Amino acid sequence: MTMGSEITVRPATAADVEQIWLLGATLFTWPSDQWYREQAMTLFPPEDAIVAVDGDRVVGHTKARTMTLTVPGERTVEATGIAGVTVAPQYRRRGILRAMYTEQHRRTEAAGLPLTIFTASQGAIYGRFGYGPTLRESRVSIDRRFAEFLPTAPDPGGVQLAALPEAAEAIKAIYDRFRQVTPGVQHRPEASWATRFADPEGWRSGGTGLFVLLHADGYVLYRYHHRDSGTEVEVVEMRTVTADAHVALWRTLFGLELVTRIEAVLSEHDPLPYLLTDLRLVRTEARYDGLWLRLMDVPAALTAREYRADLDVVLAVHDPFRGAGGTFALTARDGKAECVPTSAAADFELGIDVLGSLYLGAYPARVFAAANRLRVKDSGQLEALEYAFTADRDAVLGWHF
Ligand SMILES: CC(C)(COP(=O)(O)OP(=O)(O)OC[C@H]1O[C@@H](n2cnc3c(N)ncnc32)[C@H](O)[C@@H]1OP(=O)(O)O)[C@@H](O)C(=O)NCCC(=O)NCCS
Known part of the structure; x- marks a missing residue:
């Protein structure tokens, strides 16, 4: 695909790897060590990536892999997961991202995958390409x-101190059980585990290795961070399949007596604040929208979940x-759905980005209605749509990608 001037969008090759890495290191501070690079390339093989080139210079890059994503109803869907989206600073706002996404979407459509997902570094870019934020999280700080x-808080016990790598297989098995019941969670490839457990120095922000x-x-x-104000714990990853595991692990963390924060x-809807005598101790420091999602094929995506x-x-x-829009009749009975194009009058009118935000069930429909991004013929139906x-x-x- 040629974009005018000398800039062309094409499949990446092994010969582009050095320049791709320079771009990623410059914009995302990707670590330079060879081992980490190999893991990253196992996760996202360079031959599946897309580059924009100006002559022989790589000036833009996206990479992708097929991911198995859990959706409501404990079902799984194959989705394209995009990462490493970069355009060299001196080439911005010339349509390179747009051209790379057009090609990425063409590939996803050719592969017949109903969803595309990614984590977004900025909030204002991707709505125009049909993506909506699809989960809600908070970074909290607790004294x-x-x-x-x-x-009344349960005290089920059952927590052990464990060392990596002895605990690695148990951790992977728990993650996989968590994945099967939790919307948004992707099957986790071995290379993602390898980098998580290797815990590169650049990920530690001055803290210790993992406990x-x-x-x-x-x-x-x-991990621990030793600061002037005292020793602090950063929870890097916590996955619980049951409420007992959740409270037992938090009780153990709160038992670390030399830790201040x-x-x-x-x-x-994490229950932690409601297990405590003072819920305000769980102080929100930041809000995140962790995963963005786009429906590539509306009927296929809407019938893939319950x-x-x-x-x-x-x-x-x-x-x-x-x-990929249109007017669709969506019927759900006992959880299972049918979705077909129709010429009937619409009950709801919305952008495909808003449908992306509703898809995993984390954003209530009424907030988009209040923002005039979901228009409703009969307000009585809004509650039914939201609940369903x-x-x-x-x-x-x-896992972050
Ligand atoms: C974000 C980035 C990829 C955009 O690349 P680009 O080639 O300049 O984007 P394009 O010229 O194709 O822009 C496409 C559209 O997005 C808009 N846009 C691009 N970057 C934007 C930003 N940071 N904020 C808001 N809008 C943005 C453009 O104005 C354009 O709008 P239009 O549809 O009205 O024409 C690039 O600036 C970059 O590499 N940034 C640093 C790394 C990063 O943030 N990557 C994203 C990781 S998720």
């Missing part, structure tokens, strides 16, 4: 010294970037 559990707490149904990976990322309640609605979906799209568990990003 451990004052954290006390309510008398492990293990429960039969959950785990925590965390604990920092962690919690999903929207619904919490029966539903009969007609959706008019706008997709100016790819033209919600999920039993908060959507979570499984």
